[in-house]
Amino acid sequence: MRSLISQITLHKLEVFCHVAELGSVSRAAEKCSIAQPVVTTHVKSLAQKIGVPLTKKNGRQITLTEDGERIYAWAKEIISQTRELEDELRDRKAGTTGSASIAASMTLGSYILPSIVSRFKDGHVHSDISVQIANPKMASELVQRGECDFGFTIFDRVRGISSLEVIPLYSEKLILAAARDSAIVGSEITPESLSDLPFITARANTARRDLEDYALMTHGIVRSNIVLEFGHGEAIKQSVRAGSGIAFLFESSVKDELLSGVLREVRTPGMALAFPIYFVRRKDKKMTAFQHKLANFICAEIGSLNQLS
CATH class of the missing domain: 3.40.190.10 (Periplasmic binding protein-like II)
Structure with missing residues (x-):
């Protein structure tokens, strides 16, 4: 058998809450933009379905019974959660949250x-x-x-x-980077001169290393002097800053260092990697x-x- 409480509409709960908060049927009716008899009917219907009195007269003021206070707190929570859910669903549909x-x-x-x-x-x-x-x-x-x-x-x-x-x-550009005061290489180098220079690069058999080696091979370059290997580009960059060697680094990863001068770009005419x-x-x-x-x-x-x- 269905609970009578499960048949209570959200609208009836809202009307009851307005009566509880305003202490007046007439003011609740004005707030809800409905007739006073409708407000009275909603409150009576709610009390009948729940099975206990919810309001009482206190002079001209309407106040809540002890049970009414409990129902009011429950109704406010139900209304609040419902509004939050509606707002969330609306925002999700609009893509403003998620x-x-x-x-x-x-x-x-x-x-x-x-x-x-x-x-x-x-x-x-x-x-x-x-x-x-x-x-x-x-x-x-x-x-x-x-x-x-x-x-x-x-x-x-x-x-x-x-x-x-x-x-x-x-396509993300790779640039050849060296420490500011590095004597390993000057401001420019030809592809033919790269093979024997000390390089810092990604670990062997990783996607980054494979792609880099393949890109260099298309220019006829096979590096013979890998001095250090690291698992992250940041470690490669820091090792270059320390002067341990040179490296091909993503341009986006070294913009700050190039601007501050702690690293410098070595030009490679005739060779563009991306x-x-x-x-x-x-x-x-x-x-x-x-x-x-x-x-x-x-x-x-x-x-x-x-x-x-």
């Missing part, structure tokens, strides 16, 4: 996305956004497994993953309005940065 998990390869996640995501978060303070930074292959796998909603990666071989939608965004940057998501992924909004914002911001660079 949650998103982003996968990013190391350079993108460390140097490009933080400021972009932070700007978006400033305008969506109640949203929940996380960025998982991984190597390029793992970033695409996080999206493929559904652990992240979408991702940004340099890993070219994501084109071979049939379950992913892969959209090219731009890695493609992709937006990836599962083909069967149904992104929310919020996730669409965030993804479009990031793609637009990345495009703007690329146009300015």
